[in-house]
Amino acid sequence: MSDWTSGYVTDIGYTYGYYTELNPLVSRMAFLNAGLVFPDGGNACELAFGQGISININATAGAPRWKWYGTDFNPLQAGFGRELANVSGAGANLYDHSFAEFCTRDDLPEFDFIGMHGTWSWISDENRSIIVDFLRRKLKVGGVFYVSYNTQPGWAAIIPLRDLFVRHAEVMGSKGQGSVSRVDGALAFAEKLMAANPLYSRFLPQVNERLKKMKDQNRNYLAHEYFNQDWEPMSVDRMADWLTSAKLTYACSAHFPDHVDALNLSSDQQALLQQIPDPVFREMVRDFCVNQQFRRDYWVKGARRLFPLEQAEKLLDQKVVMVKPRPNISLKVNGALGEAEMQQAIYLPVLEALQDYQPKTLGQIQQAVRDKGVQYAQVVQAVMVLIGNGSVLPAQEPAEIKAAKKHTEKINRYLIDKARFTSDINFLASPVTGGAIAVGRFQQLFMLAINNGKKNHEEWAAFAWNILAAQNQRVIKDGKVLEKPDENLEELTEIARIFADRQLPVVKQLIY
Numbered sequence: 001m002s003d004w005t006s007g008y009v010t011d012i013g014y015t016y017g018y019y020t021e022l023n024p025l026v027s028r029m030a031f032l033n034a035g036l037v038f039p040d041g042g043n044a045c046e047l048a049f050g051q052g053i054s055i056n057i058n059a060t061a062g063a064p065r066w067k068w069y070g071t072d073f074n075p076l077q078a079g080f081g082r083e084l085a086n087v088s089g090a091g092a093n094l095y096d097h098s099f100a101e102f103c104t105r106d107d108l109p110e111f112d113f114i115g116m117h118g119t120w121s122w123i124s125d126e127n128r129s130i131i132v133d134f135l136r137r138k139l140k141v142g143g144v145f146y147v148s149y150n151t152q153p154g155w156a157a158i159i160p161l162r163d164l165f166v167r168h169a170e171v172m173g174s175k176g177q178g179s180v181s182r183v184d185g186a187l188a189f190a191e192k193l194m195a196a197n198p199l200y201s202r203f204l205p206q207v208n209e210r211l212k213k214m215k216d217q218n219r220n221y222l223a224h225e226y227f228n229q230d231w232e233p234m235s236v237d238r239m240a241d242w243l244t245s246a247k248l249t250y251a252c253s254a255h256f257p258d259h260v261d262a263l264n265l266s267s268d269q270q271a272l273l274q275q276i277p278d279p280v281f282r283e284m285v286r287d288f289c290v291n292q293q294f295r296r297d298y299w300v301k302g303a304r305r306l307f308p309l310e311q312a313e314k315l316l317d318q319k320v321v322m323v324k325p326r327p328n329i330s331l332k333v334n335g336a337l338g339e340a341e342m343q344q345a346i347y348l349p350v351l352e353a354l355q356d357y358q359p360k361t362l363g364q365i366q367q368a369v370r371d372k373g374v375q376y377a378q379v380v381q382a383v384m385v386l387i388g389n390g391s392v393l394p395a396q397e398p399a400e401i402k403a404a405k406k407h408t409e410k411i412n413r414y415l416i417d418k419a420r421f422t423s424d425i426n427f428l429a430s431p432v433t434g435g436a437i438a439v440g441r442f443q444q445l446f447m448l449a450i451n452n453g454k455k456n457h458e459e460w461a462a463f464a465w466n467i468l469a470a471q472n473q474r475v476i477k478d479g480k481v482l483e484k485p486d487e488n489l490e491e492l493t494e495i496a497r498i499f500a501d502r503q504l505p506v507v508k509q510l511i512y
């Protein structure tokens with residue numbers, strides 16, 4: 001019997017995440033900020049789409065500008081991904097092929113955008129070669145490749161621990177136990193080892209912290225992160241070595257907080273980096289400064305620069321929209337240097353300009369804040385920071401919103417109905433952002449209640465409680481399970497009241 005898994009964990013599915021970096025509208029904004037040309041639209045591809053949340057939501061909300069293709073060799077996941085594609089009717093072409101099968105298909109178009117999130121570090125060199133060959137043949141000139149991957153130096157201290165996990169699972173566990181129990185067994189053993197106070201953790205105390213954090217993490221995530229046969233944190237210069245043969249060069253970070261040096265680098269570090277002309281070497285040195293652990297990069301086949309005026313014009317025309325309830329947005333922001341306070345004189349007027357949850361161009365925001373003394377460059381930086389902390393996203397044009405809506409309505413109806421059974425999927429498709437916005441299970445249940453004609457937050461809470469109670473599920477408050485029905489109903493009523501006040505105005509503008 002041939003093994004199709006190549007040593008990859010396949011007995012349990014991956015988590016149901018959505019990654020904004022894979023939304024081309026968001027990528028375009030990163031390119032604009034970096035002064036680079038981005039493709040207008042066309043064919044997009046996601047390699048290893050996992051449960052298919054990102055690819056389906058992007059295909060649905062970004063249609064018809066982007067037509068998506070993708071593969072994930074785990075049929076458990078590809079099956080769910082296809083179900084979503086059928087529901088939305090947005091025409092995403094999803095396969096359960098391995099990279100080797102998919103990348104050599106002769107019926108695929110050339111692509112303007114190819115993305116691969118959280119996978120590159122966990123596959124073999126043979127598979128990496130297949131992907132680079134695919135990029136060489138199938139990524140159009142000017143096309144963009146998004147890839148995220150574990151990197152050093154952030155992972156350096158943990159590499160021996162991960163080797164210990166895998167070896168423990170091999171030697172002390174058996175395949176028949178399943179991944180979850182092998183993860184639990186390896187974690188318990190590592191704890192025993194740390195209790196023996198080895199010199200390793202005395203030299204590297206962060207190892208104990210990491211282990212503590214892992215105990216609370218989702219087992220599906222841990223199995224995929226730590227227990228695959230292949231696992232290699234790779235430096236950005238080695239990544240560049242891989243991608244050079246596909247004629248790709250580094251474009252910019254896909255992680256928006258990286259675009260603001262003041263959040264991440266001391267003035268000495270900024271001065272040091274400014275002396276380095278080579279972009280990849282600069283990134284490598286920067287990774288030391290911030291002890292980088294996970295990189296999210298855009299690479300491009302031909303990095304064409306925009307002229308300064310062209311860049312300014314395009315940025316002024318770029319629409320953005322607030323995607324979080326205004327009262328939930330704090331003026332704190334995190335970077336490698338820790339938590340920083342946003343400057344109120346800049347951020348309060350920018351947030352005020354966006355707080356009706358209507359898309360605005362940066363030009364319109366600039367007009368709105370001009371009399372408060374906020375400069376254009378400060379508006380651009382504020383928008384980048386607010387995208388980085390998940391408060392704001394780029395927005396589509398009205399005609400695109402209208403076109404996407406007929407598909408997003410279908411996928412959202414399906415996802416909201418799924419919330420009756422599971423809290424796994426905390427996203428809905430937004431025709432406005434061309435991607436997803438975060439909406440939790442209870443909030444989705446309240447939306448289902450609204451669809452069922454329930455009128456006010458008390459009725460929504462009662463509707464949600466009926467669904468939970470029928471499955472013997474309970475609400476958790478401050479880490480404690482609420483056992484009594486009236487406590488559950490009371491808590492849900494409060495959550496529904498906050499939903500009505502805060503989230504519903506956002507949802508009305510971005511989803512309905």
Ligand SMILES: C[S@@+](CC[C@H](N)C(=O)[O-])C[C@H]1O[C@@H](n2cnc3c(N)ncnc32)[C@H](O)[C@@H]1O
Nearest residue numbers: 008048049050072073074098099117118119224
């Ligand atoms: C860590 S998961 C990430 C999934 C998804 N990109 C996400 O972030 O939610 C890695 C994915 O790669 C897929 N995969 C691993 N090796 C593969 C191969 N040779 N061909 C196709 N898919 C593969 C796995 O099935 C898994 O879904």
